[in-house]
Amino acid sequence: MNLPTIHWPHALACLLVGVTAVLLCFGALVTTYDAAMAVPDWPGTFGHNMFLYPLKAWLWGPWDLFLEHGHRLLGALVGVLTLGMAAAVWRRETDATLRALAVAAVLLVVVQGVLGGARVLLDDKTVAKVHACTGPLFFSVAIAIATLTRPPRLAAAKPELSATGGDDVLRPDRWKAVAALSTAPWVTAGLLGAAYVQLVAGAQLRHLDAAVDANTFRWLVALHLAGALLVTVLSIVATGTCWWLEAGAPRRLALMILVLVGCQLLLGAGAWVVSWGFPADWLPQSWTPAQATVARSARGAAVVTGHVVLGMLILGASVVLALSTWALRSSQRPGLGKERAFA
Amino acid sequence: MKSQSQIVSRTLVRLHSSWAVAACGVTLLMCVSGCGSTPAAWFRPNMVEATKQRLTPDQERQVSTVMLAMFGTPDAPVAPPETGLDEAKLQLAAGPVHSDIVGRKNGLYREHCAHCHGVTGDGLGPTAAFLNPYPRDYRPGVFKFKSTERSDKPTHEDLVRILHNGIPGTSMPSFALLSPPKVEALVEYVKYLSIRGETEIALMRAFFELDDEAQGKLPETREFLVDEVLTPVTEKWKSAADALIAVPEMASDLDLAASIAKGKELFYGDKANCVKCHGPTALGDGQANDYDDWNKAIVEVSKEVKSGLERAGETSTSGMDSEALAEHRGQLAWLDKFGRVLDGGDALRPRTIQPRNLRHGIYRGGRRPLDLYYRIHAGINGAPMPAAKGTVPPEEIWHIVNYVKSLPYELDGELGADRPMVAKDRF
Numbered sequence: 001m002n003l004p005t006i007h008w009p010h011a012l013a014c015l016l017v018g019v020t021a022v023l024l025c026f027g028a029l030v031t032t033y034d035a036a037m038a039v040p041d042w043p044g045t046f047g048h049n050m051f052l053y054p055l056k057a058w059l060w061g062p063w064d065l066f067l068e069h070g071h072r073l074l075g076a077l078v079g080v081l082t083l084g085m086a087a088a089v090w091r092r093e094t095d096a097t098l099r100a101l102a103v104a105a106v107l108l109v110v111v112q113g114v115l116g117g118a119r120v121l122l123d124d125k126t127v128a129k130v131h132a133c134t135g136p137l138f139f140s141v142a143i144a145i146a147t148l149t150r151p152p153r154l155a156a157a158k159p160e161l162s163a164t165g166g167d168d169v170l171r172p173d174r175w176k177a178v179a180a181l182s183t184a185p186w187v188t189a190g191l192l193g194a195a196y197v198q199l200v201a202g203a204q205l206r207h208l209d210a211a212v213d214a215n216t217f218r219w220l221v222a223l224h225l226a227g228a229l230l231v232t233v234l235s236i237v238a239t240g241t242c243w244w245l246e247a248g249a250p251r252r253l254a255l256m257i258l259v260l261v262g263c264q265l266l267l268g269a270g271a272w273v274v275s276w277g278f279p280a281d282w283l284p285q286s287w288t289p290a291q292a293t294v295a296r297s298a299r300g301a302a303v304v305t306g307h308v309v310l311g312m313l314i315l316g317a318s319v320v321l322a323l324s325t326w327a328l329r330s331s332q333r334p335g336l337g338k339e340r341a342f343a
Numbered sequence: 344m345k346s347q348s349q350i351v352s353r354t355l356v357r358l359h360s361s362w363a364v365a366a367c368g369v370t371l372l373m374c375v376s377g378c379g380s381t382p383a384a385w386f387r388p389n390m391v392e393a394t395k396q397r398l399t400p401d402q403e404r405q406v407s408t409v410m411l412a413m414f415g416t417p418d419a420p421v422a423p424p425e426t427g428l429d430e431a432k433l434q435l436a437a438g439p440v441h442s443d444i445v446g447r448k449n450g451l452y453r454e455h456c457a458h459c460h461g462v463t464g465d466g467l468g469p470t471a472a473f474l475n476p477y478p479r480d481y482r483p484g485v486f487k488f489k490s491t492e493r494s495d496k497p498t499h500e501d502l503v504r505i506l507h508n509g510i511p512g513t514s515m516p517s518f519a520l521l522s523p524p525k526v527e528a529l530v531e532y533v534k535y536l537s538i539r540g541e542t543e544i545a546l547m548r549a550f551f552e553l554d555d556e557a558q559g560k561l562p563e564t565r566e567f568l569v570d571e572v573l574t575p576v577t578e579k580w581k582s583a584a585d586a587l588i589a590v591p592e593m594a595s596d597l598d599l600a601a602s603i604a605k606g607k608e609l610f611y612g613d614k615a616n617c618v619k620c621h622g623p624t625a626l627g628d629g630q631a632n633d634y635d636d637w638n639k640a641i642v643e644v645s646k647e648v649k650s651g652l653e654r655a656g657e658t659s660t661s662g663m664d665s666e667a668l669a670e671h672r673g674q675l676a677w678l679d680k681f682g683r684v685l686d687g688g689d690a691l692r693p694r695t696i697q698p699r700n701l702r703h704g705i706y707r708g709g710r711r712p713l714d715l716y717y718r719i720h721a722g723i724n725g726a727p728m729p730a731a732k733g734t735v736p737p738e739e740i741w742h743i744v745n746y747v748k749s750l751p752y753e754l755d756g757e758l759g760a761d762r763p764m765v766a767k768d769r770f
Contacts, residue, residue, distance in 0.1 A: 034440050034454045035442075036440075037439070037440055037441035037442060038441075038442045038446070038448075039442070040441060040442070040444075046444075061446060062442065062446040062448075064442055064446070064448065065442070065446055123439055123441065208458050208469055208470075209469075210384065210453050210457030210458050210461065210462050210468055210469065211383075211384050211385070211462055212469040213467075213469065213688040214467060214468075214469055214470075214471055214472040214688060214691070215472075215688060216469070217469035217470060217472070217473075218472060218473075221473070276459075276470050276473060276474060276514050277474065277513060277514025277515070277516065278514070279473075279475075280475065280512060280513075281475040285700060285703065286703065288512050288703065288705060289511070290511055290512075290703075290704065290705050291509075291511055291517070292508065292509025292510055292511045292512075292513070292515060292516050292517045293509070293514075293516045293517070294509070294516060294517045294518075294519060294520060295455060295509075295516040295517065295518050295520065295521075296518075296520045296521070297520060
């Protein structure tokens, strides 16, 4: 029996995605607990070399320190993994886009590290916001690399629909699939964009500077709510179009995103309640809880942090979905051009 | 067979321009999110009061200078010794959020409170406009839920209790999970902001009483700044502990049913007249068009500005001599400035206050019988809810407390004076 050989670029990229996900969770927790300034120096930790900071002091120290130092260690690990992944891609893949993505990943991870340092050294919330927007961007690139390095064996490249194969297309029951094939890539790309904008808007609400005036805040909330609407609509449309695609993977993925978006809406409402209280004047009075919300409760932190992390998961899944619909489209319509399958 | 990545790559190359567009978009978004560096935290001057007192820009500057010298900045607060505030506690609560060398967190107020109550404690934090009731503006020095007589300050313990319990039914959360030293520091800081705000208001009002020879300049003497302005403010805070409401014991052999019946009588009777606001069903559907003090202040000045503008619009300037004309112009400029202050970030849109629906059993000031006794005895300072003190004898207030406590459990059939509660009333 043949043991499958490891395709290093793919394996490393997958590992990178996994570790980055944990890193993002730590990052989100750092913001939830306002722990960014738990360690005043950078790149050292309280004067120690970051990697030599006593394990006991880290694990048994204050919670804020645990989060911030942990975030830094994971960040360093992700940096090293990114370099390894990029080297593997450069050696084993010839594809220009993949190589460009690998370079982008290296650049982003460096920029992100420097931004993290600047956020601490300058103690500036603006830098923190940009840092919060670059994180998911890097995550998306890592996921894109992991998706594109999939060995053909895994990549389910077998076309399930032949849109170009002669008269087949003209059969009345196929027109939906053909139409979906040309719209799905755009819809999923739109979903990806909207999911990212939503993270950017969310970061503005999370890194709220107390000096921001009420009007600016109102606009930010409006933007985030409009974004939520857009993502919801797009994920419904994407699921609809992918349903017609007659390909299993995008269908399942789109449906999963739709479910995640549903959960995300609930978590968003929860995040509002644990942060700014129950909006008693918009809802029936009798729903008002008898107790005040408890600031910094573990449950509250889980809801708010979960909202951020789920947002990143939706973004990541949208990357995979967009790539797979684009791939499907180019594999099935090589002659993608002016001549439409049907007029 | 072509690998998937090659296929995708081909498409992507064709889509090169869209990639470029996307990259630009992302960069733009990040730039927007980072536009301008974070403004330094500062104490926002009380513009509503300054404009109401018709201070000139120079006088506004005088006030700011005195305030800075007396109270410092949000990053480096100063407490004049007369305030009796503990500066070490203030340092812990003030400034940006960071941990010090022993891992103790500083900047507690900005971590936990400022996004609602504002850096200045003016209740104008970024989230404020979305909250109902609005977060407390500490500057007038008025607090609602306390164990002292109506016009007195809350005690230290009152504020600790508020932080511990939060205010159920509002967005004010409980900070029960913070360690006692942190809560102490925060309470001290609330007092600091409140004393600071009251002092600012007193200074602004002092211009009105200056005689002509002062030429619109505040004296910078200790007698004036400390003895005349600051001390009257701090005295009230220091004497809060002496202003506790005297609560008589509830009779131990009290017949609860009889007490509730008596309370009910009082509730609907002319003496206590709770029914006027809380309504015949106690659902809070009585008088509902009133404002609390903070909102009322804005409503009143808005009215003044509006009627002033109307009057100015009707006045013809043709027959005026130069002096009258200058006065007219001055008035217009003042009205214009006031309009801008009210519309710009210095005031929230006024909202009416709802008398409480007493059938939910949610009591913002605490649900111990003692808390309700305080509320009914002294009323709610800053809110229309009046004190029963003086009209209802102390022992009888306990009857009202007992009746109020029974309201959430009262059966539908026995409700209120004129109509039974229907399901819809619960909403």
